Amino acid sequence: MNIRELNLEEISSIELLEINGGTAAPSWLRKLGWGYLAQQVVDNWDDIKSGFSAGYNAANP
DSSP states (O other): OOTTTTTOOOOOHHHHHHHTTSSOOOHHHHHHHHHHHHHHHHHTHHHHHHHHHHHHHHHOO
């Protein structure tokens, strides 16, 4: 079987981008995002730890 027998068509490059979620973010932007996330974890560690403990204790009385 080939594409013509199945009445299928190739998708355009624009459709391919929509299906795959668009273009990838530049590497510097991803690094900036991970750096920001790491900074927020360090700056808010006490809140993160207490929130996790409260959730764990609520789920496991």
